[in-house]
Amino acid sequence: MLSESELTQALIHIAQQFVGYGPVKNIQPLGSGNINDTYLVEAERPFVLQRINTEVFPQPRQVMDNLCQFVSHAQQRLSIDPFNRRWEVPTVLRTEHDQHHWSDAQGYIWRALSFIPDTVTFNTIQDPHHAMEIGYGLGCFHSLLSDLPPAHLTDTLPGFHITPNYLRQYDTVLPKIDALTPEEHHCCTLIATHRGRVTVLENAKAEGHLPLRSIHGDPKVNNILIDRTTWQVASLIDLDTIKPGLVHYDIGDCLRSSCNPLGEETHHWQAVTFDLDLCTAVLRGYLSSASTFLQAVEYDYIYDAIWLITFELGLRFFSDHLAGNRYFKVQRPNQNLQRALVQFQLAESIHLQELSIQTVIDQLKTEYCTEVRCVA
Ligand code: GN1
Ligand code: MG
Numbered sequence: 001m002l003s004e005s006e007l008t009q010a011l012i013h014i015a016q017q018f019v020g021y022g023p024v025k026n027i028q029p030l031g032s033g034n035i036n037d038t039y040l041v042e043a044e045r046p047f048v049l050q051r052i053n054t055e056v057f058p059q060p061r062q063v064m065d066n067l068c069q070f071v072s073h074a075q076q077r078l079s080i081d082p083f084n085r086r087w088e089v090p091t092v093l094r095t096e097h098d099q100h101h102w103s104d105a106q107g108y109i110w111r112a113l114s115f116i117p118d119t120v121t122f123n124t125i126q127d128p129h130h131a132m133e134i135g136y137g138l139g140c141f142h143s144l145l146s147d148l149p150p151a152h153l154t155d156t157l158p159g160f161h162i163t164p165n166y167l168r169q170y171d172t173v174l175p176k177i178d179a180l181t182p183e184e185h186h187c188c189t190l191i192a193t194h195r196g197r198v199t200v201l202e203n204a205k206a207e208g209h210l211p212l213r214s215i216h217g218d219p220k221v222n223n224i225l226i227d228r229t230t231w232q233v234a235s236l237i238d239l240d241t242i243k244p245g246l247v248h249y250d251i252g253d254c255l256r257s258s259c260n261p262l263g264e265e266t267h268h269w270q271a272v273t274f275d276l277d278l279c280t281a282v283l284r285g286y287l288s289s290a291s292t293f294l295q296a297v298e299y300d301y302i303y304d305a306i307w308l309i310t311f312e313l314g315l316r317f318f319s320d321h322l323a324g325n326r327y328f329k330v331q332r333p334n335q336n337l338q339r340a341l342v343q344f345q346l347a348e349s350i351h352l353q354e355l356s357i358q359t360v361i362d363q364l365k366t367e368y369c370t371e372v373r374c375v376a
Contacts, residue, residue: 011039012026014049014102015027015041015047017095017102018047018094018102018112019094020094021046021047021114022043023043024041024043027041028040031222034329035053035240035328035329036052037050038050040115045114045115046117047093047112047114048112049110049111050111051109052109055327056327057157059156060109062154062156063240064100066153066243067092067100067240069148070239071089071090071091073145073148074144075089077144085234086227087140088119089235090113092111093111116234118227119225119227119228119235120225121224121226122221123221123264124260124263125258125259125278128281130231131258131278131281132281132284132285133231133232133285134224134254134258134282134285135258135283135285135287135288135289136233137224137236137285138216138219138250138254138286139285139287139288139290141216141236142213142215142289143289143290143292145214145215145216146213146214148214149214150212150213150243150245152214153214155243155244156240157217157243160241160245161312163198163202163308164198164199164202166312166315166316166319167191169319170318170319173319174188176322183341184321186341187314187318187337187340187341190314190348191315194311194347194351197308197311198308198311198312200301200304200308201248201249201301201304204301205246209301211295211298213244213246213247214242214244214245215241215242215243215246215249215250216236216241217240217249217253218238218240219250219253220253220254220257222257223237224254247294247298248298248301248302248309249305251286252305252309252310253309253313255283256309256343256346256350258278258279258282259274259278259279260272260275260342261278264343265338265339266342269345272345272346273345274310274353276356276357279306283360283361287364287367287368299364299365307347307350307351307354310346313343314340314341314342314347315340317339317340318336318340320336321334
């Protein structure tokens with residue numbers, strides 16, 4: 001076991017493999033991600049150092065290839081047609097041998113990205129303006145990706161957001177559990193009630209109703225950077241899951257994290273609700289930057305996506321809890337169970353408000369989907 005100062009020295013050594021940002025002065029943990037280990041490196045220009053979790057991403061080089069492809073595509077697009085606001089795309093730092101990653105002696109894979117200064121992130125939405133900006137930012141990001149053909153990207157995480165697969169994993173792990181606690185039993189009851197609905201997006205994709213696109217994969221509130229001065233969205237980070245998918249995975253993920261004012265780590269899962277006003281603001285923001293590429297039929301699955309991706313995350317947390325917390329990092333016992341209860345409660349609140357949410361989406365569709373190709 002390394003002491004704290006030995007660990008810092010080891011990390012500094014790793015950070016120094018990445019060139020161009022000046023000598024490394026210090027390093028400290030950054031953020032609260034559930035998958036990778038993330039550090040802020042103090043150098044002439046600060047940068048972010050990450051150890052890619054290869055249990056989750058078995059092909060880390062392809063993750064970096066996708067990321068580099070996105071970065072050069074977005075930089076090129078923005079140089080020709082900039083947004084009318086600050087918008088930052090992180091730079092991928094290279095090693096001395098011009099690699100986009102570095103493998104250490106134990107085989108761990110590290111990569112470094114520029115740090116985007118003068119921005120803040122939050123775990124929950126602060127006010128309706130923040131909600132609007134979060135949605136607007138996701139729309140900007142999707143519009144940057146809208147002409148990057150998904151076939152150019154590798155599927156670095158097969159099965160990611162394919163809800164029926166997560167249900168199969170749950171069905172495999174559940175029989176191995178001897179006795180369930182009342183809270184676990186509650187989760188099982190909800191899964192049994194709703195299991196027939198989990199194929200909705202995959203069926204629409206398979207039947208050719210929804211187009212495959214390049215997506216972010218993980219656009220939760222704290223992955224969306226807000227400029228400290230203007231309070232406008234300035235960037236999306238955490239780009240490991242850029243890969244082919246449905247924009248609905250992103251819309252659902254963004255809304256489930258934005259419209260839960262208690263946040264996904266709350267202990268008061270029974271008090272969790274889905275906030276319709278925040279949902280309206282996020283969707284309005286999203287459509288005001290995404291309506292240029294979004295097809296009419298894609299509006300028709302937004303409600304399903306909001307419910308499904310919320311339910312799916314509950315299922316993912318719960319299965320991981322049953323399997324012994326192998327995927328999502330935990331700091332305390334039963335943390336993944338508690339996270340699952342939060343998402344399931346949120347999904348129930350979405351389900352109860354289905355009509356109101358659908359009314360908001362229909363109204364926004366009439367406002368934003370006016371082009372000929374968009375009239376259903
Ligand atoms: C994971 O690492 P982090 O916190 O950005 C997960 C997301 C979940 C999220 C829930 C690759 O993201 O899908 O929505 O936790 N990422 C992966 O907090 O599985
Ligand atoms: Mg992530």
